[in-house]
Amino acid sequence: MTSTAPTFKDVATRPRWIGVLALCILVAGVFALLGQWQIERAVEQGQSDQRDTETAVPLESVAEPVSTLTTEAGGRMVSFTGTWVADDFDTLAGRKQHDAVGTWVIGRALVEQPAGEPASLPVAIAWFADAGEAEALVDELRTADATQDLVARLMPTEAPTMGDLRGDTREAMSVAALINEWQEWNGLVYGSYAILDEPSAAASAALDGAGEPIVSAPPEVDAQLNVLNIFYAIEWIAFMLFAFYLWYRLVKDAHEREIEAVEDAQAEAAAAAAGSGESVRR
Known part of the structure; x- marks a missing residue:
């Protein structure tokens, strides 16, 4: 078989x-x-x-003095109470807005800390197309010393530009450079600066239509698949x-x-059958 x-x-x-x-x-x-x-x-x-950067949170909840700005805090709207230092209002040249180059009016706000002395925070207040008008506002602000509740967008400190390095203009919102110009600085400073959501009350009274609030867009994130x-x-x-x-x-x-x-078994069986038939015929 x-x-x-x-x-x-x-x-x-x-x-x-x-x-x-x-x-x-x-x-x-x-x-x-x-x-x-x-x-x-x-x-x-x-x-x-997807984080919500447009709802203001208390500054102390996302940033601390003498520390770098974290990814979570970068570009976020924050609220804080700041006391302006009258002698430290100044201007920054070469600031772009609406495809035009103008001047920022900046200041230094002292932010109270839960414990210890207040920390300094550089604040960008308003943008001017005309540098002379910005200087005029600075002169006016230097006569005021007020404490205000502010809302601003927290931004990372900038690196000095060639104009800053040459000393002929001041263009960068660089914390490291600003602390060398501040009066009676106590050593506590945020490693970032803030752009006011709208000019402060003191600045608004003096703008008289010449300056504009600084445009600060939400942070952009490059979304690419890995x-x-x-x-x-x-x-x-x-x-x-x-x-x-x-x-x-x-x-x-x-x-x-x-x-x-x-197949091998079938071949062997066929060979055996053939051998048996040959024997019978003999």
């Missing part, structure tokens, strides 16, 4: 290969989870900054598919070996 060759299905449904398939499914599931995690990482890193994470996700998917291919290849090899064994 000659045995027939098994089909691929016959081999694949044997308990041994079903067990191997279950193991491959488990491994593929792990690879799929890793691929999903990489995709989620790519999407998460590619999402725009290509490296996407590549890793594709790799994990490829590993997942390879796990199933490996099972298929193992079953197919076993199937082919069994077919070869059956």
Whole structure:
């Protein structure tokens, strides 16, 4: 009696290969989870900054004196009570607004701390197209010394420009440069500056239509998918598919070996039958 060759299905449904398939499914599931995690990482890193920067929060809740500005605090609207230092109102040249170059009027506000002496915070007050009008406002503000509740956008300190370095103009809102000009500075300063949401009451009274509030836009965040994470996700998917291919290849090899064994057995049986027939004829 000659045995027939098994089909691929016959081999694949044997308990041994079903067990191997279950193991491959488990491994593929792990690879799929890793691929999903990489995709989620790519999407998460590619999402725009969703934090609310336009609702003012207390300054002390996001920033501290003598510390750098954090990502969380950068560009955020903050509220604080500041006392203007009359002698430290000044101007900054080369400030752009509405495609025009003008001058900022800036000041120094002392912000009370929960414990200890107040800390200095540079504040940008208003923008002027005409530098002379900005200087006139500075002269007027220097006669005032007021404490006010202010709302402003917190910005990182700027690096000095070539004009600052040469000493012929002052252009950068650089905390490091400003502290060298301040009167009776106590050593406590924020590592950032603030742009007023609108000119302070003292400045508004003196603007008389000549100056403008400084335009401060919410921070922009580059939202791009992380290509490296996407590549890793594709790799994990490829590993997942390879796990199933490996099972298929193992079953197919076993199937082919069994077919070869059956064919060899049939060939041997045919040869034996032929040998027996030859003996009978003799």
